[in-house]
Amino acid sequence: MLTYIVRRLLQLFIVLFGVSIITFVMLYVIPGDPARMLAGKNATEEKIQEIRVQKGLDKPIYIQYGKWLGGVLQGDLGESYYLQQSVGSMIVENAPNTIQLALAAVLIELLGVPLGIYSALRQYSFWDTTLTTAALIVWGIPVFVLGVFMQWFFGLKLDQWLGVDIFPLTGAGDNVLWVIPASWESLMSLVLPAVTLGVIEVAYISYMQRASMLEVIRSDYIRTARAKGLSERVVVGKHALKNAVIPVMTIAGIDLGALLGGAILTETVFARPGIGLMIYEAIGRRDAPVIAGGVLFATVVYVFANLFVDLGYAAVDPRIRLEE
Amino acid sequence: MASDEHDRGREPVTGLTEVEGAAAGAAVAAAPAAAPKVLSPWSDTWRRLKKNKLALIGLGIIAVFIVVGIVQVIAYPLTDGRGLTPYDPNAENYSLSPTGHGSSPSLSHPMGTDYLGRDILSRALVATRISLLVGVIAVAIGLIIGLILGPISGYYGGFVDTVIMRLADIFFAYPYILFVLLIMTVLGPGFVNVFLAIGILGWASFARIVRGQVLSVKSMEYVEAARAQGASDLRIIFRHVLPNSMAPVYVTIAMSVGGAIVTEAAMSFLGIGVQPPNASWGKMISDYLNYLFAGSWWMVLFPSVLLTVTVFGFISFGNGLRDATDPRLKE
Numbered sequence: 001m002l003t004y005i006v007r008r009l010l011q012l013f014i015v016l017f018g019v020s021i022i023t024f025v026m027l028y029v030i031p032g033d034p035a036r037m038l039a040g041k042n043a044t045e046e047k048i049q050e051i052r053v054q055k056g057l058d059k060p061i062y063i064q065y066g067k068w069l070g071g072v073l074q075g076d077l078g079e080s081y082y083l084q085q086s087v088g089s090m091i092v093e094n095a096p097n098t099i100q101l102a103l104a105a106v107l108i109e110l111l112g113v114p115l116g117i118y119s120a121l122r123q124y125s126f127w128d129t130t131l132t133t134a135a136l137i138v139w140g141i142p143v144f145v146l147g148v149f150m151q152w153f154f155g156l157k158l159d160q161w162l163g164v165d166i167f168p169l170t171g172a173g174d175n176v177l178w179v180i181p182a183s184w185e186s187l188m189s190l191v192l193p194a195v196t197l198g199v200i201e202v203a204y205i206s207y208m209q210r211a212s213m214l215e216v217i218r219s220d221y222i223r224t225a226r227a228k229g230l231s232e233r234v235v236v237g238k239h240a241l242k243n244a245v246i247p248v249m250t251i252a253g254i255d256l257g258a259l260l261g262g263a264i265l266t267e268t269v270f271a272r273p274g275i276g277l278m279i280y281e282a283i284g285r286r287d288a289p290v291i292a293g294g295v296l297f298a299t300v301v302y303v304f305a306n307l308f309v310d311l312g313y314a315a316v317d318p319r320i321r322l323e324e
Numbered sequence: 325m326a327s328d329e330h331d332r333g334r335e336p337v338t339g340l341t342e343v344e345g346a347a348a349g350a351a352v353a354a355a356p357a358a359a360p361k362v363l364s365p366w367s368d369t370w371r372r373l374k375k376n377k378l379a380l381i382g383l384g385i386i387a388v389f390i391v392v393g394i395v396q397v398i399a400y401p402l403t404d405g406r407g408l409t410p411y412d413p414n415a416e417n418y419s420l421s422p423t424g425h426g427s428s429p430s431l432s433h434p435m436g437t438d439y440l441g442r443d444i445l446s447r448a449l450v451a452t453r454i455s456l457l458v459g460v461i462a463v464a465i466g467l468i469i470g471l472i473l474g475p476i477s478g479y480y481g482g483f484v485d486t487v488i489m490r491l492a493d494i495f496f497a498y499p500y501i502l503f504v505l506l507i508m509t510v511l512g513p514g515f516v517n518v519f520l521a522i523g524i525l526g527w528a529s530f531a532r533i534v535r536g537q538v539l540s541v542k543s544m545e546y547v548e549a550a551r552a553q554g555a556s557d558l559r560i561i562f563r564h565v566l567p568n569s570m571a572p573v574y575v576t577i578a579m580s581v582g583g584a585i586v587t588e589a590a591m592s593f594l595g596i597g598v599q600p601p602n603a604s605w606g607k608m609i610s611d612y613l614n615y616l617f618a619g620s621w622w623m624v625l626f627p628s629v630l631l632t633v634t635v636f637g638f639i640s641f642g643n644g645l646r647d648a649t650d651p652r653l654k655e
Contacts, residue, residue, distance in 0.1 A: 011493065018494035026506045136378060136643070140636030142586045144593050145609065145628045152616050152624075207643070264501045265590055280594075283505055291506070298499045306497075 005311070012303050019299045020072075020292065021065065027288045028061045034286060038081055055081070068292065077293035082285055087293035090278060097172045098274035099179055100186075101193055101266070102259035106252055108198025109205050113248060116209025120244075121236065123214060131206065138203035147196045147269035154192055167192050170271035193270045197263055201255060208251055213244040246317055250309045257305020261298025369571075372648040379644020385637025392449065393456025400453055405601070407453065409446035414601050417441035425620045436622035439615055444626055447603040451627070454515055454604040455634065458588040459581040461519040466526020467577065473527065474534030475561045479542060488531065495528040504587060508596045515598045518591050522584045533576055537569030571649040575642050582638030589631055605631040 035052035036043070043051075052058045056067060071078055077087035115135075119128045155169040166188065173186025181187035216222065217240050225235045262276030271277070275294060282290035373379055399408035406412050411433075420427050420441035429436040435444035477488040495503075507521035541547065542565060550564050589606030591597035598604040605627040612623035 011490070014490055015493050015497045018491070019498050022494065022498065023506070026510050030510050031512070133378060136640045137632070137636050140582070140634075140639050141632045142589055142606075142628075142635065144590055145631065148609065148613065148616065148624065149628070152621075156617060258499070261499055264499075264505070265594075268594065279502060280505070283509055286509075295499065295502055295506075298502065299497050302499065303497050 001314075005307075008307055008310070012307065015303055016296065016299060020069070020296055023292050023295045024061065024065045024068070027291060028064075030286060032286060034081060034288060037286060068289075072296065077296070078289035080282075080290050081287050083287075083290075087289050090290060091275065091293065091297055094273055094275050094278045096178050097272060098260060098262055098267075098276065100181055100190055101197070101263060101272070101274060102256055103179060104190055104194035105197035105201065105259055105263075106256045108194060109201030109255065110252060111198075112202040112205030112207075113209050113245060115202070115206040116211075116248070117213050117241070117244065119206065119210040120213030120217065128210075132210065135203040135207045135210075138200060139207065141200060143196060143200055143263075144265045144269050146200060147193070147266055150192045150196050151270065172272045172274070189270075189272070193263075193266050193272055196269075197259065197266050205248055205251060209244070209248045212247045213240065216240045216244040243317075246313065250313055253309035253312065254302075254306055257302045257309075260301045260305070262294070369645075369648045373644055376644040376647065378640045379648070382637045382640030382642075382644060385633060386641055389452065389634050389637060390456065393452045396450055396453035397456060400450070405450075407446070407450035409443070409449045411443035411446045413442060413446040413450045413603060415442060425615055425618060426623055428620075429622050435626040436620075438612060438623050439620075444608075444623060447608060448605065448627055448630055451603040451605050451608060452630075454588065454592075454598055454602065455585045455631075458515070458519055458522065459584050459638075462522035462584040462588075463526060463577060463580045465519065465523025466580065467530050467573075469523075469527035470530025470534060471566070471573075474531035475538050475566055477531060478535035478538030479557065479561050479565065485535075489535070492528040492531050495525060498525075500525065501587075501590065504591060505594075505596070508591060513596045513599055515588070515592075515602065515604070518588050518597045521591075522587050526580055526584070529576055529580070530573065533572050534566070534569060537572065538565050541565055541568050572646075575646040575649065578638050578642030578645060582635045582642070585631070585638070586635055 033048075035048050035055065035057050038051050038055070039048045049058075056064055059067075068078060075088070077091070079086050080090065083090070112135075115131055119131045122128050151169055155167050158167070159165050168185065168189045171189055173181065173183055173189045181190055217236070222235060222240055225239045226232075230239075260275075262274055262279060264276035264280050266272070267274045267276035268280055275298065279291060279294035279298070281287075282294060396407045399406075405414070417437070418441050420433070420437040420443075421439055424439055426437045426439050426441070426444075427433065433443050433445065435448060437443055438447070473488050477485045503525055504518075504521045507524065508517055511517035511520060538561070547560060547564055550560050555563070588597055588604065589609070592604045592606035593610040595610060598607045600607075608627040609624050609631075612620070612627075616624040
């Protein structure tokens, strides 16, 4: 187990190393001179050169990368070109909104578990067909499309009909707490983006849960359990359920990791402050330190979520031998 | 299909599905001379696929999408960018948008017109071209790289394998939308760059799948036989190993095409994909967004529906194909 974790951590650092290098190279070759942009339109050549030297942009790329990496290893992600703020504090500021959105979305998507199990237990029934068809259609809706229509219907139309403003169209309200919304307003502004992300994932999760449950209830040990004369309730509830849910939980865990790194499209559609919007806006401004730090943060969260999911899988399923 | 073939190769009744095998077994007991009908992997897959109505609906949607897309791809250069559409997709007609908010769906304009009086249906039709091209080209780029690196990785193993697979890990871990956004920022907006951006990312999943397949078939007897006959590595990989490893690749192609279409739409929605006057479904959604909130729902609804239906087609068919080629799901 320990060897496995060490090996995985090593691989993980190679991955993070690779991701940051790719990011750096891309930022380096993006057309445009950051020093010139920073200096403003009417800056003199001397001023531009001064900024270039001050930000270390006159050095070759590997020196810049080395300096950045050295900072990262000491917990310093650098400073935004434009916002007079450290990238670390920007992430800390934006993280609560993203954490709330990710947790809420994953909680919603777990509704797919009972739906998928129900479908599987009544395979080829009317409800199974309906649910499976609906799942595939919803799975096919691009997240920004669903976001736009949620905004239009629940943010605008509903308010017009009822005459009260329930769900804000955009924003995240005032958030100071970490994992729960700090105010009624921030709770209400969480609903639409979370449901947007959640509903699409419910579709995916229920489809996967159905497939996983179908595979399990056809397996030999379930046949044995039935042959022993156990009631259907015990067979399904006690024997089949556990094994059928594990693979789906890994999907949910990986989703959580991906969403904690920022849901760019959803956060953009709802203009909801968060890690995703932070990086998106930084790309628009060519704010290289924020982009590099943001990408690294998102990747770290994602790869560690993957690692925890794998370790969790091995912990609950003794058939998995991590050492292979 | 490939794995089915081999699994069945080790069964006593060669080349038969279990059901038919049992039936044939019964028949053999009665009349030993009865020759069992051998199903090819393709016809076996098709036999299982056509029982899955959702997959067939998906296949139908894909067929319509491809036909419409090809027509537009061919018509585009011949008609100077107009495409084969009921109205000129770029012709502005203010009488059809008297208040500047377009006109709602009618018999002559079933999807309505936009704020410039342009026909939505015509614009949506020419936009099919972009979606088809992105689906084909972007996935082809990823597929070609994956089909080169995957077999090399699986067949040779060792150091080469480690390098290629670690590289794949890096591409897998990179946040997808961020990567595409950054590549688009490097390359600049435009739909050809969208193809490249999506394509560059796509190789890792194909490489991984093919590598896994190659690993599972490379110690098979027929590969050893080929090697014993003096076949070269290249010949073994591309003539013997690869053709028998393609089933999961086809599934991934179907899913990736759907994914590429959505990604292009997302990039165009964010304004860095397709540039005017080219129409793409994502671009239409983003262009008409303000009009949706002002009450002109048809401008956004129809491109959204077309996008969703198309992606549904690929997902539905892809899932069906996976089930039909999965030996574990055989009855």
